[in-house]
Amino acid sequence: MLLPVLLSYSGFTALCLSMDRHHRDLLARTPTARVRRLLQLCGWSLLGLSLAAAVLATGWSLGLVQWCAALMASALLLVWLLPYRPRLVMLMAALGLLFSPLVALALG
Template sequence: MMLLADLSPALLAYVGFALLSLVMDRHRRQLLPSANGWPPRITHAIRVLGWSLLLLSLWRSIHLWGVGIGLVAWFGVLSLAVFVLALLMSYFPHRVIWSAMAASVVCMPSMLMF
């Protein structure tokens, strides 16, 4: 369970970036070809949720490793999350949504326990 706690900032950052990519028209058409366009309220809600998950990732990183190491680790986690998301969007775009849902399910127990 401690491994999940250590991975939770990375998983939260990945889900946050995946949500932020859904707000952009080009990426939304790539990930969800059947979705034409969303109303501004839904777009705004997804954007707020994505940024909230990134801030939650920052808080979790600081909570786990302290301020000094936590901030540095968080920037590394952001880099890793964007790298994985960019690779998945380039080669396997249909798996981004499923991996984001799986990442959110995996990191929730660690968020509740620690």
């Protein structure tokens, strides 16, 4: 369940950064249209990878339930951290992307 949470948190962070307001709050600049599209693509791809990781780990029936739980937990964490600890949001997303391949190798 750790891998879907890491991937979904990073995906939600990328989708959050694709919005002008959050990008400006977290990185102190406005994204270009190309950067916005790239962040959206990365965010949706990471959410898709989190679904694949959950389904591959436990099958379709339990995997979908675990994926929904991972989505809710990671979105709640992001929404809670964004106004209070914006720097921690970026650090956790970077660490999630860094440790995701290691967790996948450990599980596989």
